[in-house]
Amino acid sequence: MSRYWSETTRNLVPYVPGEQPKQPGLIKLNTNENPYGPSPQALEAIQAANCEHLRLYPDPASDALRDTIAGLHNVDRQQVFVGNGSDEVLAHAFNALLCHEAPVLFPDVTYSFYPVYCDLYGIAFEQVPLDEQFQIRLQDYRRQNGGIVFPNPNAPTGIALPLEQIEDLLQANSDSVVLVDEAYVDFGARSVMALVHRYPQLLVVRTLSKSHGLAGLRVGYAVGSPELIEGLTRVKDSFNSYPLGRLAQAGAQAALADSAWFIETRNRIVHSREALCLRMQEMGFEILPSSANFILARHPAIPGEQLAAQLRENNIVVRHFRRPARISAFVRITIGTEAQCDALLTVLVRLVGTRADSAITLD
Numbered sequence: 001m002s003r004y005w006s007e008t009t010r011n012l013v014p015y016v017p018g019e020q021p022k023q024p025g026l027i028k029l030n031t032n033e034n035p036y037g038p039s040p041q042a043l044e045a046i047q048a049a050n051c052e053h054l055r056l057y058p059d060p061a062s063d064a065l066r067d068t069i070a071g072l073h074n075v076d077r078q079q080v081f082v083g084n085g086s087d088e089v090l091a092h093a094f095n096a097l098l099c100h101e102a103p104v105l106f107p108d109v110t111y112s113f114y115p116v117y118c119d120l121y122g123i124a125f126e127q128v129p130l131d132e133q134f135q136i137r138l139q140d141y142r143r144q145n146g147g148i149v150f151p152n153p154n155a156p157t158g159i160a161l162p163l164e165q166i167e168d169l170l171q172a173n174s175d176s177v178v179l180v181d182e183a184y185v186d187f188g189a190r191s192v193m194a195l196v197h198r199y200p201q202l203l204v205v206r207t208l209s210k211s212h213g214l215a216g217l218r219v220g221y222a223v224g225s226p227e228l229i230e231g232l233t234r235v236k237d238s239f240n241s242y243p244l245g246r247l248a249q250a251g252a253q254a255a256l257a258d259s260a261w262f263i264e265t266r267n268r269i270v271h272s273r274e275a276l277c278l279r280m281q282e283m284g285f286e287i288l289p290s291s292a293n294f295i296l297a298r299h300p301a302i303p304g305e306q307l308a309a310q311l312r313e314n315n316i317v318v319r320h321f322r323r324p325a326r327i328s329a330f331v332r333i334t335i336g337t338e339a340q341c342d343a344l345l346t347v348l349v350r351l352v353g354t355r356a357d358s359a360i361t362l363d
């Protein structure tokens, strides 16, 4: 606390990102990074970017990258907004599109950055409880609101919503923005992207951090109606005209163009997730049905915090959330390479034993 801080700053409770450990040799399964990394073509494009040009500012509008994204999703360039990670895109969306008199609605168990943006921008919000199965119940969002935000699939549950339910919500909710955060959509959920043509209040947010293996480059984007994108651009141009550097624009464009690498690595992660879930279920774990590149799992005999600590002693880093209380018994595990999943299973067998063993502890 400092007397030089503004009142806003004094009252902030910042988002806490997952640990980036300095210690080498750890198996890092705590922040949903992609174990296979980006397309080699993205690395080439970054290396080939003319260093002479680093002297010059980048294109403030990222037109070439936005054209690539527009082509990918069958929309116009004016329907695409890019930012320094989707976190920045989300921040601008809260500021530009979700700051109204009525509260913004989002799930009580979801990406914990949403309430942080609300506090930063002074936005009223209400957290809508998940149902007993940890699912988002979209009928609960049909009321007065200043906007609706949810990830699909949700984080950190990994559970996806059916497309039809989201479209029903869009039909019932046309007076405020519906923001669907599709950070993990490539790992198994159905995208609402095609609906942007029919619903001017729909904003779809994506990131290259997860399914494109570029968390270190910081590139995210939003697709929506030209009026929503113009609102975001007004805030961006009042904040930072050059959110994406030349290397980020070049790398992102090449990564998005390499669909072969994207599909191959995505499929490997999905395959590993399914295999890991089966093996862990045999050990007695309860795992929420995941459509993401992570799973949320709990064991009846070991509290989540303890399991995370024991894995850490064995050089495996996973994420445990103390809050909200409903998920404190779980750990969130990012899907790593096949070898990393095997190493995790080896340690888990030692920690929890087989199903037969854990049944004894339960009885």
Ligand SMILES: *Cc1c(COP(=O)(O)O)cnc(C)c1O
Residues within 6 Å of the ligand: 032, 084, 085, 086, 087, 088, 111, 151, 155, 181, 183, 206, 207, 208, 209, 215, 218, 219, 220
């Ligand atoms: C990881 C994540 C983001 C942020 O991604 P960046 O593009 O790396 O900023 C946004 N939303 C959700 C739900 C995420 O899990």
